Amino acid sequence: MRSLLFVPGDSEKKLEKGFDVGADVVIVDLEDSIAAQNKGLARDTAARFIAAHRHRTSSLIYVRVNDLSTGLTDDDLAALVPAKPDGIMLPKSNGGPDVQHLSAKLRVHEAESGLPDGAISILPIITETAAGVLAAATYAKTSARLVGLTWGAEDLSAAIGARATRDANGRYTDVFRVARTMTLLAASAAEVAAIDTVFPDFRDMAGFEAECAEAERDGFTGKMAIHPAQVPVINATFTPSAQAVKNSLAIVEAFKAAGNPGVVGIDGKMYDRPHLKLAERLLARARAAGLGA
Ligand code: COA
Ligand code: MG
Numbered sequence: 001m002r003s004l005l006f007v008p009g010d011s012e013k014k015l016e017k018g019f020d021v022g023a024d025v026v027i028v029d030l031e032d033s034i035a036a037q038n039k040g041l042a043r044d045t046a047a048r049f050i051a052a053h054r055h056r057t058s059s060l061i062y063v064r065v066n067d068l069s070t071g072l073t074d075d076d077l078a079a080l081v082p083a084k085p086d087g088i089m090l091p092k093s094n095g096g097p098d099v100q101h102l103s104a105k106l107r108v109h110e111a112e113s114g115l116p117d118g119a120i121s122i123l124p125i126i127t128e129t130a131a132g133v134l135a136a137a138t139y140a141k142t143s144a145r146l147v148g149l150t151w152g153a154e155d156l157s158a159a160i161g162a163r164a165t166r167d168a169n170g171r172y173t174d175v176f177r178v179a180r181t182m183t184l185l186a187a188s189a190a191e192v193a194a195i196d197t198v199f200p201d202f203r204d205m206a207g208f209e210a211e212c213a214e215a216e217r218d219g220f221t222g223k224m225a226i227h228p229a230q231v232p233v234i235n236a237t238f239t240p241s242a243q244a245v246k247n248s249l250a251i252v253e254a255f256k257a258a259g260n261p262g263v264v265g266i267d268g269k270m271y272d273r274p275h276l277k278l279a280e281r282l283l284a285r286a287r288a289a290g291l292g293a
Contacts, residue, residue: 002289003023003225003231003235004225005231006027006225008029012045015028022058024222026061027062027063027064027089028046028064028085031091043076044079047079050085062085062089064089065080087147089125091125095132096140123146123148123150126150126186127182127183139186141190148195149194150194151182151196153176157176160175195221195224196224198226199223205233248286
């Protein structure tokens with residue numbers, strides 16, 4: 001899961017395009033990109049489109065439903081689960097209990113659609129409310145459906161009354177950096193993927209590339225996109241380089257050859273257990289990206 005492209009669920013034209021751009025995941029949106037009066041139309045359009053076209057895309061298909069406080073989630077699931085999406089994105093999640101709540105709902109819908117129990121994954125956005133940020137530690141061990149955690153800045157700014165999310169230099173202000181950091185820590189604690197948030201200024205490719213590079217450096221394993229042009233940049237940034245794969249293989253091999261000790265030396269440099277763990281993580285990411293590692 002490197003690239004996750006949002007596509008508004010009421011736009012057949014964008015769905016058509018979004019299924020073809022090589023995103024690891026297409027997130028068909030029923031939430032913030034859909035006006036209140038169009039929710040029903042978006043459900044019908046999205047469900048029909050997914051059922052008819054999912055066989056022709058290699059992308060996983062997720063659906064972003066409306067959050068649990070809206071009263072719309074059940075209708076979203078009733079309309080979309082029969083189209084057999086791979087996952088549900090849960091916005092404005094307030095903590096682990098929200099994931100368990102959604103999981104219980106999914107169980108019923110899966111049964112009614114002839115899907116096995118647990119077939120549909122859950123990817124919550126965990127920093128869109130203040131309570132959500134503060135509850136980041138509650139996601140670990142909530143559900144086997146949990147595949148990752150991601151974060152969002154726009155809804156949090158509205159929730160807390162922040163007039164901006166970034167300072168004059170374009171850097172996220174403290175509260176949003178905390179939200180971003182909590183997501184990384186919470187994902188690691190829950191042993192699931194950490195997915196970075198969207199970059200709304202879709203014409204600023206240099207800014208986007210810099211933000212992708214920073215996210216990859218810090219431990220995110222993927223990033224959400226709002227525009228097709230962002231997808232190849234994400235895929236490239238979050239695919240380990242040939243050199244990184246080579247280095248990691250050398251570390252794993254050196255530990256194996258030495259009988260799995262605590263520490264080894266390679267080319268005059270010390271490598272201990274944390275290096276081995278990092279190397280194994282990188283190789284797992286390379287394999288997930290389809291590289292033979
Ligand atoms: N998914 C699929 N196709 C998309 C797309 C997306 N997210 N964003 C743009 N496109 C398509 C456009 O329809 C256009 O297609 P065309 O060449 O056949 O006309 C092409 O890509 C180029 O788009 P462009 O003209 O550069 O942008 P736009 O002004 O049409 O769209 C947005 C700009 C922001 C409205 C659009 O990118 C979008 O809808 N993004 C997703 C919004 C969303 O889901 N938000 C919720 C999560 S934060
Ligand atoms: Mg939102």
